[in-house]
Amino acid sequence: MSNTSSSTPDDRIPVIVGVGEITDRPKEIAEGLEPLTLLEEALKRAEQDSGGKLLADIGSLDVVNFLSWRYRDPEKQLAQRLGIQPKHAYYGPVGGESPIRYLHEAAQRIARGECSVAAVCGAEAQSSATKAERAGVTLPWTPFAHDVEEPKRGAAFQKPMAVKLGVFRPVTVYPFYEVASSARWGQTPREAMAESGQLWSTYSGVASQNPNAWLKRRFAPNEITTPTADNRLIAWPYTKLMVANPTVNMGGAVLLTSLAKARAAGVPEDRLIHVWGGASAEEPRDYLLRDQFFESHPQNAVLKAVMDLVGGDGRAFDAIELYSCFPCVPKMARRTLGLSADVQPTVTGGLTFFGAPLNTYMTHAACAMVRKLRNGAQLGLLYGQGGFVTKHHALVLSRRAPREPLAQDTSVQAEADRHRREVPEFVTEANGKSSVESFTIIYGRNGEVEHGVVMLRTPDNARALARVPAQDRATLAHLLNMDRTPVGSSGNIVSAEDGVLEWRHP
The missing domain is CATH 3.40.47.10 (Thiolase/Chalcone synthase)
Structure with missing residues (x-):
């Protein structure tokens, strides 16, 4: 026995x-x-x-x-x-x-x-x-x-507005957790990024010693977090070296x-x-x-x-x-x-x-x-x-x-x-003041901003997704401030011509 x-x-x-x-x-x-x-x-x-x-x-x-x-x-x-x-x-x-x-x-x-x-x-x-x-x-x-159905993934389970704004793939949804959690822990975006870089560098160090690994090289924290031509930003705050390969x-x-x-x-x-x-x-x-x-x-x-x-x-x-x-x-x-x-x-x-x-x-x-x-x-x-x-x-x-x-x-x-608290109602129509629950910014292959997506709470505590156009440099600068999280900050919702909500700060 x-x-x-x-x-x-x-x-x-x-x-x-x-x-x-x-x-x-x-x-x-x-x-x-x-x-x-x-x-x-x-x-x-x-x-x-x-x-x-x-x-x-x-x-x-x-x-x-x-x-x-x-x-x-x-x-x-x-x-x-x-x-x-x-x-x-x-x-x-x-x-x-x-x-x-x-x-x-x-x-x-x-x-x-x-x-x-x-x-x-x-x-x-x-x-x-x-x-x-x-x-x-x-x-x-x-x-x-070809006759076997492709398995259902991301977009199949998400709201049409999430799909329309591009926040239905892992690389564009995980940033909502990244931004909200670091704000909750009292980190500045700079501190959060430094923690990610250090953590990922540790993972790379272990991969460099694993004979079965695809990339056998230790990357320094700043190599991982600094955008370059080879390490482009994909969706804020993620560079290519911060996402799965x-x-x-x-x-x-x-x-x-x-x-x-x-x-x-x-x-x-x-x-x-x-x-x-x-x-x-x-x-x-x-x-x-x-x-x-x-x-x-x-x-x-x-x-x-x-x-x-x-x-x-x-x-x-x-x-x-x-x-x-x-x-x-x-x-x-x-x-x-x-x-x-x-x-x-x-x-x-x-x-x-x-x-x-x-x-x-x-x-x-x-x-x-x-x-x-x-x-x-x-x-x-x-x-x-x-x-x-x-x-x-x-x-x-x-x-x-x-x-x-x-x-x-x-x-x-x-x-x-x-432990689950009340889930806010999701709305696609709103106007006036609203505060940031989380956000990401989606980048093109050329490193240019395509648009930002802000998850908002309205005055009556509903939840909405809003776009930040690439040309709204003031709002993007507010979102990308490395020394102060935009979570909880206030701005205005307006409705764009295509029926999508947009958010402006201040």
Whole structure:
């Protein structure tokens, strides 16, 4: 029997036994590996890493959604390639938190006795796909499944006005959190930018040491935050080096088994990593239905729940991965965890520098975390996030066996919702005085301002989105003042000829 709990048999104790990664940098475009091949290779490497023969016994297979190539039923095609018929074979929806969710659910399946071997894997080949399209090269891959519907993303869930103003993509929505949270913490925009630069520099330092990373170079904080021809502003306050880099070719896989199966397969004890548990919660997909943008109630609830698993103190984790699509996410998370600004927020390198194989970055983070724990760390936290600060999932891993059996009900949605304040009504018609809740400024590829977008509160506390035209230099200068946040400042709403609200300061 194991030392988890005398009542838990070894065939109900989930452990991670193998991790595998592949980074594909073909010399010729047509030699690039397609996502299905990357998945297969990553799984074979994970089996090799475990030291046992396990692929033939996979009873649970989760494939992270990929966007660089479209297949019909990729999970079935992968199973066929591997010569297996798993009872559970799933290809999921879009979401950066999904690898952590699948790992958690796979562990729960093992704990319920539904399977003895489970695999979670993801892959993207966006670099090859983009280069092939630009060069007019036909890739010798499984034919693109044009008849398969593209998964729903950003714009499908947002209000028409958000789409019209261009604030429906991650790079233009996360700034609302970036600006509102730093104002809430009493930072000037200059201080907030400095924190982002330092944080991202730390991520890049870890990527520079990760053999699987796409960009293996440490960037200095000011290199990250200073706009240049190569590091253009995309949406204030984000430069190119502050956003995720999806143009990569990568595959990652994690193999889980029961403790009994691991021992029977001859997996060495020093390879085993225990799954202690985790938590999940989410926000409404339409971000304008949220009460505010200076914190995330689901993020807070999820992180507090995983802290409870380790005695209530975020400092108990000696290895952490805080999701890093944009700086505001790990900045908010580390404060909720009660960690200082100099904390090491990643074991992987971040979505800018390690690379952002779209939804599957956290598969690679899980691989990096397993290696870190095998090399001496005791307690690891994996925190993944999807959408626009929308879906949150965290998982605790350890070299040590947990004291309690793995819980099956791990949603903390009720706790997240309990903190939610009244949501302001969204309006598209308003006039007169209004104050800034948050903002961003969208830039063209030439570095010129396209327009600003201000999220406003009207005198009767309704919420509106308003444009700031590129030619309104006074208002733009007010928004871009580095020594004083514009959040809470007042100005006038007017209606433009195209029916869109515009905002002017003073």
